[in-house]
Amino acid sequence: MTADPARRNERSRRAILTAALDLLGETGYADLTIEAIAARAGVGKQTIYRWWRKKGAIILEALVDAMAAAEAVALPDTGDLAADLRTVMRATVAEFADPKLSATTRAITIETLGDESLGVQVRDQLLRPQLDAVKDRLRAGRDAGQVRDGVDLDQAVELLFGPLYHRWLLRTGPLTDDYADGIVELAVAAIRPDRK
């Protein structure tokens, strides 16, 4: 019996994904090449091209893998909704403000805008777990009487991440802790129960 050449070798796959993320951190996305990934992983370029069409797809799979290996995404629940949202928004704003992380996210965004199936993959595998974690925290807040009944929780999540995404993509303003706190203050005001 001969091995199926199309079947992925798990050890090579992991070596390639690890090499890709390491190199990404060292050189940034723009200078990342398939050649360099192959050399670092100790595989041939053809091995990589057999499994992925381009570097955006490799990085995406590496990030999805890293995410799956991490603890399940969950927000802190200290009972103070605004404080917990500030924690997650400050961390997220800091990621977008980091030049290296930002360059990677920008590169992935370009790829996904031009390729709808990749866009769906990024949305469902990378983004959705993070958005759902925030939605879960908002639902717990609603159960605790801190969120108005009838608020659409998907829209409430967008109220937090939409402004950040807009500002980051369009480069319309600074990305700071103050900014993160400002978004949370407005979002919490938008969803809180009507006062009697």
Add this chain to the structure above:
Amino acid sequence: MTADPARRNERSRRAILTAALDLLGETGYADLTIEAIAARAGVGKQTIYRWWRKKGAIILEALVDAMAAAEAVALPDTGDLAADLRTVMRATVAEFADPKLSATTRAITIETLGDESLGVQVRDQLLRPQLDAVKDRLRAGRDAGQVRDGVDLDQAVELLFGPLYHRWLLRTGPLTDDYADGIVELAVAAIRPDRK
């Protein structure tokens, strides 16, 4: 004296921009070619390449020109802030929901993500006038006591357009009148004065 060959001929420039926008409407951005624009405008391809590097830059200049020719952007002011914001958000959501307009905006977004100087141009010439018009309407609302003192008006604008942008880019939900109204309801709740 010889004419400066680098100096743009205004009649040719206008013919090219008009041809570009007409063809964009007919074929969509993906199938738009420099060849087709040149043929429609009655100029040589080289004339176009002398002035613009790629089709994204032509479309951007055409849109900026069209915007400058239009009436100054201003929102309605009926005295009812929520109603006026619903008008503008419904119109904006409809633009993003339109497949042809959406494809153009998506293409321009890809270009601007990959080219920071083009990004700054789009932000300042195309986007800023629209965001400022909404900011002016919010300022009028604040003067009329419908917006809390101390609300950052730039953040309030992002509270309206950020969620839409997020949903459109990431394809996370439907773009409907109900959605537009939902955003406005949340944003207005976020910025209204504290009740006594």
